[in-house]
Amino acid sequence: MQLTPLEELKRRVQVLQFRLRQEDLDGALLTEKMDLYYFAGSMQQGFLFVPADKEPLFMVKRNLNRAKQESTWEKVLPLQNFKQLAEYVKDYACRDLNRLGLELDILPVNQYQRLQEQFPSATFKDISNLIKEIRMIKSDYEIAFFRKAAEISLQVNRRIPELLKVGKPEIQVAAQIESIFRNMGHQGLIRMRAFNTEMSYVHVFSGENGFYSSFLDTCTAGRGLTAACPQGAGWKPLAPHEPIGIDYGTIYEGYILDETRLFSLGPLPPELEEAFLIARQIQEQVIARAAPGVFCADLYHLALETAVSRGLGDYFMGYREAQVKFIGHGLGLDIDEYPVLSPGSKHVLQPGMVFALEPKFIFPGKGMAGLENVWLVTEKGVEKITLIPDEAVIVSY
């Protein structure tokens, strides 16, 4: 089992400590599961106390044994309750803790109130944005996992055409793709940090089902099987000459590669074929412009302008009022990382960012035409991590 090397954890924590000192914080108390995995190398019920000036303390309620095996930090302690947490932290800090950072984007009010009781003289500051900005820049250690995921995705993608048959329900296709992934070691779960969300790792949506989005901030999600799980593959049988969108998250050591490809049984109607080609042109334009220092918001506007100039503004990234306001998003241990390629983004591209770019058109009653690839920002420009070819795949039937 691969463990995050101590040197990698140290590097990450040093960046966090630098930011904590900039914000005049005495330390951070982290609990979100992927933050714990990122900064402690182990996902547990518990807290990681990161003082601004020394090594962190990993306090674990469950599962202590596993935390000791997985985390390469030296200080891993058993945790009973919030009272003990405060005692550990105060003892270890050896000084007054006036200002502490917390993940207020996800921390429930009940837990926050317990922390307030235990640290009555402390002020808590939200550091969720700061943490997302740290996790936004990937190390070589992390980038290698995306490359591995890209190799797996290529192998899985090659097997998709043989799975597509006229009359076969979407859910059967999804079940087969998931099975291929799982046999190759996919963890079977995908993660999104946004509150109150969840995500299937294989979305299959054919024809009009490509028009269905969901509570997720995505322009497609699929029809789903029931109202109790309104996303992913539905019961609809595949039909000829319809766009079959397959949007999936390959995962390697927790790192998510988010890609979408378009398939069809027989040729697509010219309108959708044309829209697909425009989506590819938008991708090429955005990537030609993308480089360190470029504003993410500018890339969004560039894409939108092309869509509008080609008469497809109403269909770009969703249909009219259902449109989402981004053309891409950062990837990592969560599928919704920074940067977001959106009009409201303040981020500029920086080396080490990994993002999905997904120009897509949604036509009511007809479905989705577009694609999604994953890119790495380098010193020189942008490098494609995705290995699967960009073409829409027409399968004979």
Place this chain on the structure above:
Amino acid sequence: MQLTPLEELKRRVQVLQFRLRQEDLDGALLTEKMDLYYFAGSMQQGFLFVPADKEPLFMVKRNLNRAKQESTWEKVLPLQNFKQLAEYVKDYACRDLNRLGLELDILPVNQYQRLQEQFPSATFKDISNLIKEIRMIKSDYEIAFFRKAAEISLQVNRRIPELLKVGKPEIQVAAQIESIFRNMGHQGLIRMRAFNTEMSYVHVFSGENGFYSSFLDTCTAGRGLTAACPQGAGWKPLAPHEPIGIDYGTIYEGYILDETRLFSLGPLPPELEEAFLIARQIQEQVIARAAPGVFCADLYHLALETAVSRGLGDYFMGYREAQVKFIGHGLGLDIDEYPVLSPGSKHVLQPGMVFALEPKFIFPGKGMAGLENVWLVTEKGVEKITLIPDEAVIVSY
């Protein structure tokens, strides 16, 4: 697509309103996804305002179209932001809102602070416990879904023996079971309300891997494939004469049936076989005692006493310090519903409760011996919902 009938939603909301008035609350603002599904029939990004005295208002940020299709409530409105939420609520209530109930077990601090800004004169009370107590009592409409899930589980379970082969990695078994489930319409996701958790829907753990638990409050979880997802099937090949535990959640229309069965390739060692029989005896004792009015805590103590009297106290529900303090838990749209059969529970059994009872023994280096079935509390006593036979299944190899 099955929609929750308006009569069912009305009944649920009436119970909530009764409890709100008891607590002297003017209304509730709900946002947790399964609470929205339960009280509005549709899982969206948004809020359901339930005044203490009239029909609810469903305010939906994403996806409005889908919410209108799925929710049988009349009032479904588009929501932009927290300011508009407050305007809608104040207009609709037609009176001052001094005391509002919120789901403080899951609501993040950031969102809470935005609500405080928009309702400066209101006091917020935590109603998460109250909501869990309402969802704890299942209607006939809900109970029918558990029975459907039990039929599916029976069909899947019958196919497990043929999947077990010496040398086959756990993950391949899990992939096959998942594929069978998905083809039968399983949503592929399972839900847990507890903060910061996630759960695979098929756990396969053989031999010593049955000793591995995780950050989840469960006595088994499996080894998992990587530290990035420390639960579920691992890479370990199945071996003869080892316990193979398969713990899975069958889902029908969102309702989760949580069951565990023990398999082996060739007979188990006598120690494990004996422990399995004791687990079954504990199940029989607990079920013989279980009836409306019986304290859940008493059922826990009854089970523990038997385990101790048979010399297996150190192994019951985990090994020593890793033990979990429950023998069963409520089921519904989440896998961790009320009641909990734990020493700290204040609940008594009531008709309409559905719970999993899971007496299990964990032996270091050897694995798990036990079982898990699902039960419904009726007016007279307790009825088994699970349809699969209780026996441990020995597969020839």
